[in-house]
Each structure stands twice: as C-alpha cells, then as structure tokens.
Amino acid sequence: MNNELVQYIKTYFGVSNSEDQTKIASFFKLEKLNRGDYFLKGGHVCHKFSFIREGILRVFAYHNGKEVTQWIATPGYFVTDLGSFIFNKEGSWVIQTSTDVELFTIDRSDYVKLIAQVPAWNSLEKLFLVSCFGAMEQRIFQHLSLTAEERYQVFFEANSELFNEVPLHYIASMLGMTPETFSRIRKKRIK
Amino acid sequence: MNNELVQYIKTYFGVSNSEDQTKIASFFKLEKLNRGDYFLKGGHVCHKFSFIREGILRVFAYHNGKEVTQWIATPGYFVTDLGSFIFNKEGSWVIQTSTDVELFTIDRSDYVKLIAQVPAWNSLEKLFLVSCFGAMEQRIFQHLSLTAEERYQVFFEANSELFNEVPLHYIASMLGMTPETFSRIRKKRIK
DNA sequence: GGATTCTCTTGACATTTATCAAGAAATTAT
DNA sequence: ATAATTTCTTGATAAATGTCAAGAGAATCC
Numbered sequence: 537m538n539n540e541l542v543q544y545i546k547t548y549f550g551v552s553n554s555e556d557q558t559k560i561a562s563f564f565k566l567e568k569l570n571r572g573d574y575f576l577k578g579g580h581v582c583h584k585f586s587f588i589r590e591g592i593l594r595v596f597a598y599h600n601g602k603e604v605t606q607w608i609a610t611p612g613y614f615v616t617d618l619g620s621f622i623f624n625k626e627g628s629w630v631i632q633t634s635t636d637v638e639l640f641t642i643d644r645s646d647y648v649k650l651i652a653q654v655p656a657w658n659s660l661e662k663l664f665l666v667s668c669f670g671a672m673e674q675r676i677f678q679h680l681s682l683t684a685e686e687r688y689q690v691f692f693e694a695n696s697e698l699f700n701e702v703p704l705h706y707i708a709s710m711l712g713m714t715p716e717t718f719s720r721i722r723k724k725r726i727k
Numbered sequence: 728m729n730n731e732l733v734q735y736i737k738t739y740f741g742v743s744n745s746e747d748q749t750k751i752a753s754f755f756k757l758e759k760l761n762r763g764d765y766f767l768k769g770g771h772v773c774h775k776f777s778f779i780r781e782g783i784l785r786v787f788a789y790h791n792g793k794e795v796t797q798w799i800a801t802p803g804y805f806v807t808d809l810g811s812f813i814f815n816k817e818g819s820w821v822i823q824t825s826t827d828v829e830l831f832t833i834d835r836s837d838y839v840k841l842i843a844q845v846p847a848w849n850s851l852e853k854l855f856l857v858s859c860f861g862a863m864e865q866r867i868f869q870h871l872s873l874t875a876e877e878r879y880q881v882f883f884e885a886n887s888e889l890f891n892e893v894p895l896h897y898i899a900s901m902l903g904m905t906p907e908t909f910s911r912i913r914k915k916r917i918k
Numbered sequence: 919g920g921a922t923t924c925t926c927t928t929g930a931c932a933t934t935t936a937t938c939a940a941g942a943a944a945t946t947a948t
Numbered sequence: 949a950t951a952a953t954t955t956c957t958t959g960a961t962a963a964a965t966g967t968c969a970a971g972a973g974a975a976t977c978c
Contacts, residue, residue: 599872606868619861622854628864651850658849659842663813665856670810672863673819677797679870680903681790684935703955712871717935719957875965894925908965910927 541640544587544612549660556654563650564640575615575631582617582627583644591637592698594706595629605709608634608702615639621647634702684713688721732831735778735803740851747845754841755831766806766822773811773818774835779804782828783889785897786820796900799825799893806830812838825893875904879912 541561551557567586569575575593576582588611595607595615606629609615620627621644642650651657678687691711692699698707708718732752742748758777760766766784767773779802786798786806797820800806811818812835833841842848869878882902883890889898899909 597868599868604868604872606864606871618857619864622857628861658853662849662853662856665853665860666809666813669856669860669863670819672860672867673797673810676863676866676870677788677790677795679867680797680900681795705955709871714936715956716937716958720935723957896925905966906926907928907967911965914927 540589541587544640547612548587548614549664551656551660553656556656559654560650560657563646564642567639567641569633569637569639571633571636573633573637575633575637576617576620576627576629578630579626581624582620582631584641585614585616585621585647586639586641587614588612589638589640591633591635592702593631593637594634594702595631596709597629603709605706608698608706608710610698610701634706679712684711684717685721685724687711687713688718689725731780732778735831738803739778739805740855742847742851744847747847750845751841751848754837755833758830758832760824760828760830762824762827764824764828766824766828767808767811767818767820769821770817772815773808773822775832776807776812776838777805777830777832779806780829780831782824782826783893784822784828785825785893786822787900788820794821794900796897799889799897799901801889801892825897870903875902875908876912876915878902878904879909880916 541564542557545551545557545560549560551560564587566589567584569591575584575586578598588609590611592611593609593615594605595609595617596603596605598604609631615631617627617629617631619625624644678690682690688711691707704718704722705715708715711718713721732755733748736742736748736751740751742751755778757780760782766775766777769789779800781802783802784800784806785796786800786808787794787796789795800822806822808818808820808822810816811820815835869881873881879902882898895909895913896906899906902909904912
C-alpha cells in the first residue's frame, strides 16, 4: 500500500527526496467507500483530500434541478473540493462514488501537520496546482473552440476506458451536451 | 507606486506581515508597453509574471487560423502564462496588449530570488492559485450549464465596464460565441 | 483629411444541438 | 425470477447558434 501511495506522490508532486516521500505518505490513510456513498455532500465543508487507488467518483452540482457533472475522478488522480478543503468553507460540489472506491485520504488536521513537518510541501503543492491550472485552461479553450462532436472525440481518445465504466450520460454532461446528442455522435462515429 | 503594488499583494496573497509586503514589492518593477505590443509571443517561453496597474491585455490562441480569446486581463489582476512561467516551457498562449499598459513585473530570475528570500511565498502563492482554480471550475461549469445568452448576462453583470473598453468580439470569443450571436443577444437585451 | 482598416450590425439561411416522447436493453432491487 | 428502475437509443420537431454576405459607422493610418 505504501509503495503505491509513494508512487502517486512522486508522480503528482515530483518529490525526489525519499525521506519526504515516506513522511508525506504516512499522513494518508486508506479509506473505503461503497458505491453511492458521498465523499462530499451538498452544502458541506470538504475536510478530505484523497488519491484514488481504486474506483470512480463523480463531481457534480445542480442546475435547474438537474445534475451537471463537472468532473469524473479516476484511479491515479486526486479528489476533493479544493477551495472548500483549503479555505474551510462550504463546498461548491457534490462528490459521490460511482463504484466501490478505495482512497488514500488525508484530513484537514493532518494536512496542517503535514505542512508543518514537510517544509517542501507548499512548493510541491504549488507546482501541482499549476499543472492542474493548465489543464483547466485547456478544457475551457476546448469549450471556446470545439463543437460537441470534437469535444467527444478529444475526450474519447484520451479516456476510452472510461466509456465502459460509468453511465454515458455522466460523460455527456461533463462534455457539455445532452445524452441524446452524445448518443447520436457515437452512432455516427461507430459506422 | 510601491503603495499601489503593496495593495495588490495584500489583496492577492493576503500578506499581513508588512515586512514581507515590502520585500515582495521590491522585486517587481514598473514596465510600460504600448498598445499592440506582445507580452508573450506565440511559441515563446513566458519569463514574466505581472500585476496590471493600468490597461488591458488579451490572452488568446489560434484555432483553425482564427484567434480564440481565452481571457481578457484587466487592472488589479495579474497576467502571465502560468505553466510556461513556472515550468520554463513553451507557452500555450499569445498575450498582447489591447491598450497602452503599465505593469508591475517580476522576471523568472527575480522570482527565484523572491522564493528564496520570502519563506512564506510558496504558501501565499498556493492559496492564490487555489482561488484561481475555483474561478476556473466555475467558468467550466457555466459552459456546461448555461446558454450563450445566460453566459452573456452573467459576464455582463460582473464586468459591464469592460464592454466600453475592448472590441466586443473579444468578449464574444471569450464567452464562446460568434460576434453575430453576441450582437443579437445585445439587441434583445437592450430593448 | 481622405483612404483604409476594423468593428458592429443585420438579414437570409444552414447547421448544430436541445427537447419531448417513446421504447428497447441493461441493470438493480425485491 | 420478476418487477422496477436506469440507461441508452431513435424519431420528430423546435430552438439556439453558426455561417456567409453586405453595409454603416468608427477608428486608425499616412
């Protein structure tokens, strides 16, 4: 387990110092959730930051009474409501497991300790956030410059496995189209 | 000048320690650009991070030979190609002034010194990035859940001054619609 | 200050995407 | 196993948005 987590930490934060790796890893605890459980309920403060070892979670919010999927979080990546976790304020998102899930989780009080005990942490986390920032810029750019069909294609090429793992209307929503449009694009592309 | 910059630094990073404020401010230098100048040219590495004292810059990229505006940067905010600046790699964006501009600028070598001399910096910058991260999440959510007209309305309510300061087709592009659609929405709303 | 370019609008029309309704297929619950 | 629910597809139609073309007005250049 620790090796796995250490690997995530290396990948995410580029920690090369092995002492830091071990120290950072020691703050995270294995957490299991059942399918359908909430990682974060609407209107609550998010007190956890987790790497996903196994399983899938969906980040969404309501708009006009409908669920709009903002992101689908998969193994090897992290999950949290970042603003809520860092600033200890009410979250913007609902986060729910879509399958049974295994996480490496740190809660806020341990996170505070981690920052105190690993001086490099803030720098590492900053670099990590800059990477995320760039990914979000690209995602916005796609909405400014691509059609629904092109967004489908780009996403499919990078995430084809996911299409067998979650209801497709989650992906449709995350790409900013209705399930019907999504279905018609698929039909066209399979021919 | 310094007071102004110190104010930005307080606003952005929530620095309360006045010694840090002064120290941070001392690394930034006033830079003036003329209208039409490039802050960052396509394919180059971005070696600056700047607060905007006066004027407007546009962040864009090309798609199918057309300029797509990703962001319009205004006074009181910052401008850079973050991933390029931090990781010293080729930028994703072109950044061009839309008016004459006055900036408080730090270049990469001074940025390295700043990090070394102000221990709190990484932590401050991290918090700043988390805020930006949340803003981008919201922007994506708007593309998933709002129509062009609704995006217009939300943006107009928060940024009405901007509509007198830049060509409207920049704003149209940034909101993910054509200038024609933008124009028709305006017509409808003015009545 | 006249020419040129850029900006914005408008109309006609095409295309994309959403909506509504229905049903088949798959999954889940009892 | 059966029923209930969810997921996915399909068709018909409506609405939103894009494209192309033209022109008026404003800003900019020489």
